[in-house]
Amino acid sequence: MATMNVLVATAEREVYRGEADMLVAPGLAGELGILPRHAPLLCQLKAGELRIRKGEEEDQVFVSGGFMEVQPDMVTVLADTAERATDIDEAQAIEAERRARELLEKRSGDTDIALAEAELALAVARLEWLKKRKKH
Numbered sequence: 001m002a003t004m005n006v007l008v009a010t011a012e013r014e015v016y017r018g019e020a021d022m023l024v025a026p027g028l029a030g031e032l033g034i035l036p037r038h039a040p041l042l043c044q045l046k047a048g049e050l051r052i053r054k055g056e057e058e059d060q061v062f063v064s065g066g067f068m069e070v071q072p073d074m075v076t077v078l079a080d081t082a083e084r085a086t087d088i089d090e091a092q093a094i095e096a097e098r099r100a101r102e103l104l105e106k107r108s109g110d111t112d113i114a115l116a117e118a119e120l121a122l123a124v125a126r127l128e129w130l131k132k133r134k135k136h
Helices: 090-105 113-135
Strands: 004-009 014-020 022-027 030-034 041-045 048-054 057-063 066-071 074-079 082-084
Touching: 004 048, 014 048, 014 057, 014 082, 022 041, 030 041, 048 113, 057 113, 090 113
Parallel strands: 004 074
Antiparallel strands: 004 014, 022 030, 022 048, 041 066, 048 057, 057 082, 066 074
């Protein structure tokens, strides 16, 4: 069976590198399923789960957004931030959501509303992903 190389990286570090049979990514218009020998593609990603499958094994990585480049034998994800589920501290994720909500409630002249809303959306997406993973 054909495979493709997958690289998931942020500006700071490499989060995942390996071979895969399939990758599912959170595109802006919906989920994208990528198989080996996929046509070249460049797309923007939204916050969500990146699923990387090889045989019966599956790795999940939470990305906060970014870009994905697909070539027939290589997929590169350049994410704003990326974390494996095992790297996310649920207590810290809950605290980040609380701080973002508090910042929006106590709006002052210094508050960047768009940035606060983006931080809240990211915190909520991370927590929803963690809750979904706990169910499985």
